[in-house]
Amino acid sequence: MSLSLRFGRTTAALAASILSGEAVLAQESPVILLPAPTTAGGAPLTRALAERRSVRTFQDAPLTLAEVGQLLWAAQGVTQTGPAPAGWRSEWGAWSGGGRTAPSAGALYPLETYLLATSVDGLEPGLYHYVPGAHALEPTGACSSRKLARAALGQTAITEAPAVVVFTGVYARAASKYEDRAPRYVHIEVGAAAENLLLQATALGLGGVFTGAFRDSAVTDVLGLPKDHAPLGIVPVGRPGG
Numbered sequence: 001m002s003l004s005l006r007f008g009r010t011t012a013a014l015a016a017s018i019l020s021g022e023a024v025l026a027q028e029s030p031v032i033l034l035p036a037p038t039t040a041g042g043a044p045l046t047r048a049l050a051e052r053r054s055v056r057t058f059q060d061a062p063l064t065l066a067e068v069g070q071l072l073w074a075a076q077g078v079t080q081t082g083p084a085p086a087g088w089r090s091e092w093g094a095w096s097g098g099g100r101t102a103p104s105a106g107a108l109y110p111l112e113t114y115l116l117a118t119s120v121d122g123l124e125p126g127l128y129h130y131v132p133g134a135h136a137l138e139p140t141g142a143c144s145s146r147k148l149a150r151a152a153l154g155q156t157a158i159t160e161a162p163a164v165v166v167f168t169g170v171y172a173r174a175a176s177k178y179e180d181r182a183p184r185y186v187h188i189e190v191g192a193a194a195e196n197l198l199l200q201a202t203a204l205g206l207g208g209v210f211t212g213a214f215r216d217s218a219v220t221d222v223l224g225l226p227k228d229h230a231p232l233g234i235v236p237v238g239r240p241g242g
């Protein structure tokens with residue numbers, strides 16, 4: 001079912017809003033269009049590389065919708081649409097129509113990304129699913145960061161952070177082409193996406209930590225994830241604390 005059918009908004013309306021950079025806290029629709037991401041300028045990449053550190057304590061300060069949108073775009077945003085790029089070979093399968101900020105084996109895009117917002121201006125606290133093609137969030141329900149932290153062996157960065165990004169992987173999507181190499185490729189991809197996010201956070205004066213220590217089934221239960229969305233990484237993010 002397409003996004004537009006599911007939420008009663010036309011694709012054209014969504015596209016127009018995205019192009020104008022409008023952030024819609026939609027009354028008639030639960031889809032939240034994020035402000036258009038910045039795709040040029042910002043802090044130099046070399047400085048972000050030099051300055052990135054895992055950050056586990058955060059100020060008690062909200063993030064803006066533009067900041068979380070920029071972080072999600074850096075992780076998984078669509079950066080290319082239209083026809084297949086030059087050199088795309090038909091034996092690789094059909095071009096799925098959009099390049100992203102992170103590379104993806106066979107352009108199959110097996111990652112699904114969630115945002116647990118605790119303190120983000122303009123967002124009701126709760127869990128959201130990021131829709132890269134629309135640069136939008138779809139609310140998926142209430143969720144407690146305390147419970148998520150418990151599922152992650154009590155790591156307090158998760159409760160302190162105003163926002164937590166959770167990366168999941170749909171192995172079957174990659175296995176459709178890569179069979180038993182699929183897990184390897186999905187795990188490589190989550191590393192690329194998470195590093196993009198962390199570098200973007202650093203460039204924005206924010207910080208976060210890639211968190212891999214958690215009980216998979218507990219995270220799935222707490223977030224109410226679809227069974228085929230395997231949790232792979234949790235990244236609390238916010239303004240670095242003292």
Ligand SMILES: Cc1cc2nc3c(=O)[nH]c(=O)nc-3n(C[C@H](O)[C@H](O)[C@H](O)COP(=O)(O)O)c2cc1C
Nearest residue numbers: 052053054055056152155157209210211212213214
């Ligand atoms: C796969 C992976 C899993 C990690 N899991 C955790 C974690 O569960 N908790 C945590 O505090 N840090 C975690 N880290 C962050 C590392 O502890 C951190 O990157 C390392 O200490 C180096 O510090 P730096 O990131 O500041 O360079 C993880 C990092 C990676 C790559």
